[in-house]
Amino acid sequence: MADTEIVEKYAPNFEAWVQDFTEWQTRIGFDPSWLGDYRFDIKFDWDTAGDVIEFGDFEGMPKWERRMQIPQQNIRDAIISMISVQGDTEFASVEQQNHLLATAPTEYDMKSALRIMCEEQRHGWQMAYVLCTYFGEQGVREAAKLLERNAQDGTRILGSFNAPIDHWLDFFCFTHFIDRDGKYQLKMLSTSSFKPLAASMGPMLKEESFHLGTGANGLRRIVKQGVIPCELLQKYLNKWISTGLDLFGTDDSTSAQWAYVYGVKGRYDERESDVEADRAHLNEASRELYFQELRAEMRRISAVRKEGEPDLFIPSDKFNRGIGMHAGENYTIVGDKFEGTDEEYQDYLASVLPTDEDEDKLINDYMKKDWIQYREWKGK
8 A cells, every 4th residue: 555545544533633632732721822823744854764774683674664564563562652652742741831831931931932832742743643644543542542641640651741840940951851861762763663753753853952952041041140049950950860861761671672673763873873782771871871961961051150159960870760770779969879767868858859848939039030041032
């Protein structure tokens, strides 16, 4: 069946999904009029997707362009799972963030956040389109679930995408740290053996770069303004970085290994690396690249702090972990094993993570002032 025939056959499924999408927007409180002239276009970059499977046990064979070319049902299931998780994060982000538009510190921040939410919806729309168009009834069911789960109810697939984003400092941390993980996931899928998935990633990566820039720019402007003390900012870094590290999954992951074997999901530097992949430690390798990138970014952000303010830093990758080899272990923010009881460790966490008292002071004291450097909106 030709690609045009596939699209025509399953178009009604996607059209029905679009109706559900409109209802989802209303349900979560996102006013469609906020979109203005923005359109949810389906974007593929077939040139960057490549024609040949680039790694794994099928390396050298033509990339799969439709469902029936995929040789095994378990590989199809793995691809559907990857697409579903990616789409789930996109819609979750909008559910977490859209309430912030009413309290934006500047027009620039409001317009930037709105653009991010439009693009996140487009990314989710793209994933739903791929599911509905290429994976028949199974894909249609998974696309429907993208709109049924809800971050506000805590039912999204990944933990970070159920976490409340209560204010703009959370938003800037989220876009800087969690969306940066998103960049890694998109790039790892950009070499996928399933060509429509790989071809979806190029346009999404271009849009994702603005999301990361918004987070870095926001944190830099906060540090430059110097109203919120770096000591308090550090607590929010400690909070969001540990959950960002968890998003890379378990160590020694068999699912990551099989995804590589199938050619479904590569390494972050798959096309750049001339080193053979360590298939048993794929998540750890990606996490380490992410961690080192965060360190470099934070050095740039910390450099603009006011005189007398403490240096901002990335906490140890052992600290406050919920997934991986250090999950549930008691480590300090500098990576030392905590010497004390579990109860004492909880007291330590209260000293290095945001407390209710910190939240109250942030919102009702610091954010009542000009807490972020002004920036003029020069877009449309």
